[in-house]
Amino acid sequence: xxxxxQSQPEMSVQEAETVTLSCTYDTSESNYYLFWYKQPPSRQxxxxxxxxxxxxxxxxxxxxxxxxxxxxxxxSLKISDSQLGDTAMYFCAFMEIQGxxxxxxxxxxxxxxxx
Amino acid sequence: xxxxxxxxxxxxKTRGQQVTLxxxxxxxxxxxxxxxxxxGQGPQFIxxxxxxxxxxxxxxxxxxxxxxxxxxxxxxxxNALELDDxxxxxxxxxxxxxxxxxxxxxxxxxxxxVT
Numbered sequence: 001x002x003x004x005x006q007s008q009p010e011m012s013v014q015e016a017e018t019v020t021l022s023c024t025y026d027t028s029e030s031n032y033y034l035f036w037y038k039q040p041p042s043r044q045x046x047x048x049x050x051x052x053x054x055x056x057x058x059x060x061x062x063x064x065x066x067x068x069x070x071x072x073x074x075x076s077l078k079i080s081d082s083q084l085g086d087t088a089m090y091f092c093a094f095m096e097i098q099g100x101x102x103x104x105x106x107x108x109x110x111x112x113x114x115x
Numbered sequence: 116x117x118x119x120x121x122x123x124x125x126x127x128k129t130r131g132q133q134v135t136l137x138x139x140x141x142x143x144x145x146x147x148x149x150x151x152x153x154x155g156q157g158p159q160f161i162x163x164x165x166x167x168x169x170x171x172x173x174x175x176x177x178x179x180x181x182x183x184x185x186x187x188x189x190x191x192x193x194n195a196l197e198l199d200d201x202x203x204x205x206x207x208x209x210x211x212x213x214x215x216x217x218x219x220x221x222x223x224x225x226x227x228x229v230t
Contacts, residue, residue: 004157033217045158045205045221091157095217100171101209102148103219105157 002027004094006106013082014114020067021077021109023092029053033095034068034075035103040088048090051075079111087113119208119222127228128196136191136225138206145210146170147189148219149181152203164189165211193227201229 004025013019025034036048051059051068058066063083067076079086092106120139128134140147146165150158160173164183178194187208193200203226207219 035218037221042223043203043226044223045207047218047220050215050218093157097217100163101146101211101217101219102160102163102171102173103150103158103207104160107157108155 002029002094002096002104004092004104004106006092006109008109009107010110010112012112012114015082015084017082018078018080019082019111021079021090021092021111023075023077023106025073025075025092025094025104027073027094027096029096029098031097033097034066035093035095036064036066036075036077037091037093037105038086038088039091039108045091049077082113084113084115087111119206119220121204121206121222121225123225124223125226125228127230130196130198130229132196133192133194134196134227136193136204136206136227138189138191138208138222140187140189140206140208141220143210144208144220145187146208147183147187148207148209149189149191150205150207151175152205152224153199154202158205161191196229198229201227203227 034051063080089108093103148163149161152158162172163170167183182190203224206222209219
């Protein structure tokens with residue numbers, strides 16, 4: 001079974017700083033998707049960024065980028081120029097392409113951006 | 116475009132009772148997935164429905180059951196409620212074709228408390 005591990009339960013940085021959240025996963029599949037979701041106190045799970053495993057190029061979405069290391073099964077999220085609105089729980093998630101498209105989530109990292 | 120909606124927002128039930136949670140998928144999405152998120156944890160996959168048929172199930176007992184209707188809305192039913200069923204229940208919709216077929220869009224969740 002696939003597992004996702006987020007080793008940083010909590011992180012805290014100052015506004016405008018850059019922060020990197022770590023994620024590792026375990027799978028025997030060669031083709032899959034990886035995602036980062038953000039869950040603010042409002043509870044709504046919001047998709048931040050996605051990465052297809054067959055693509056070597058790291059995904060970027062404005063201030064958000066990933067460092068995808070397939071051999072190491074690592075998928076970190078970098079947030080540049082952090083803003084107060086980035087304060088939230090961040091979940092790394094894995095999805096295999098075969099079978100049901102279920103997301104396997106990590107335990108989450110609570111990120112606080114301080115003014 | 117209408118997003119994913121869930122009802123009710125909050126619910127309090129007594130151990131042993133039954134509960135039904137509802138989800139309306141995003142316009143055009145024919146796949147609905149349900150997740151259980153215990154406090155301080157990442158979401159856990161319950162099951163997925165595609166075109167009114169169950170398309171995969173996580174490690175949940177049979178007292179967790181579901182339905183999907185012709186308009187792709189969905190229900191999650193839980194019988195014989197236990198205290199450990201207290202959680203945030205998230206619904207997510209997706210469409211297996213299109214530019215981003217594996218992206219799941221989440222509703223705001225239903226907070227279930229079992230006393």
